Amino acid sequence: PASSKVHPVFHVSLLRKVLKPDQQILRSLPPPEAHLQIPALILQRRVVMRGAKRVLQVLVQWSNGSTELATWEDLETLKQMFPRAPAWGQAASQQGKIVSGTGTIERQEEAQSRVRHIRKPRLPARLAGPEWALGLVTP
Template sequence: MKQLVDQHRTEREFSVGDWVYVKLQPYRQHSLRSHHCQKLSPRYFGPFQVIARVGTVAYRLALPAHVCIHNTFHVSVLKRKVGSGVVQAHIPAGVSQQGQLLLEPIAILDRRLVKRGRAAATQVLVQWSNSFPEDATWEYLQDLQLQFPNFSP
């Protein structure tokens, strides 16, 4: 079994000063770039310069100041930049420490009453920031008010 796993493994090693791309989560609600088709959105962002090697499999990168992601990455999410061409795939502002978009409710589009346990509960259709109107989700009003106390529906 080890031989089968090792067939797909590659040894990657970078030195200080190399330029690399960072692979971040491409999922629909958690991607780092608003794109009309998340399936086709970029998976790698950068290039960023390696500023230090931390341990045997981690590297510290020079990220822009507005990014709130930790600047140390495992070697498995890095890809060496090849060639001299530059592709601008920047990481936008409003990103959490885990590399996910910080979503804020913008508007309440609709309401409905549903059964939650043995009692009735109100659900609201919430339009989120950094997403499209068709990506609105149904959330419980009580949970929404606890998570976002400054938001008034």
């Protein structure tokens, strides 16, 4: 209307960002526990340049996620955030099963059976007399 003081154009808040062709939109929201995900598998590696510095990036498949949801992350940053993640190749539990070999278990049991008995410390004979126990002698 002519009495309006707002110019009839689009406000910047109504504009939406255009996605690049290689970007995808998720069809559904991730599960609520998605923020608790850790790197599960490294799918690919690449080197990108940031200024004059080379940065190693990895394509990470997150725990409880599919390969379609994998993201490119800086390797060093990721290792600092998740130092014990299964993606780095350490042994992880397999549904509650033992991950070490049977030889390792046998060696651990053998080492436990050879526990060294530690002798109880005693006072020197000159300090162990009854007069010391009563507090009659002062050092």
